[in-house]
Amino acid sequence: MKLDKLEAVHKTLENMGRRVLTNDFDVRTFITGIIVILKEMTEFEIEKFKYELKKQESESLYL
Numbered sequence: 001m002k003l004d005k006l007e008a009v010h011k012t013l014e015n016m017g018r019r020v021l022t023n024d025f026d027v028r029t030f031i032t033g034i035i036v037i038l039k040e041m042t043e044f045e046i047e048k049f050k051y052e053l054k055k056q057e058s059e060s061l062y063l
Contacts, residue, residue: 005045006052009037 016030041049 006049009041009049012037 012033016033019030038046
C-alpha cells in the first residue's frame, strides 16, 4: 500500500473517531465509512495496515 493511502485511511479514521466523540454523527455512518475503506483495500494491504498499527502501538508504549 502506498504510504499516502495509508495516511489517508488513518486521517479518515481519526476524523470519524473525533466526530463520534463530539456526537457529530451516528454510529451507522462510522461503520459505513470503515466498510467503504476496507472494501478499497486488498487483503495484502489490510495485513500491512495491521502491521503498521501494531508497530505504531509498540512504539507509543515506549514514549
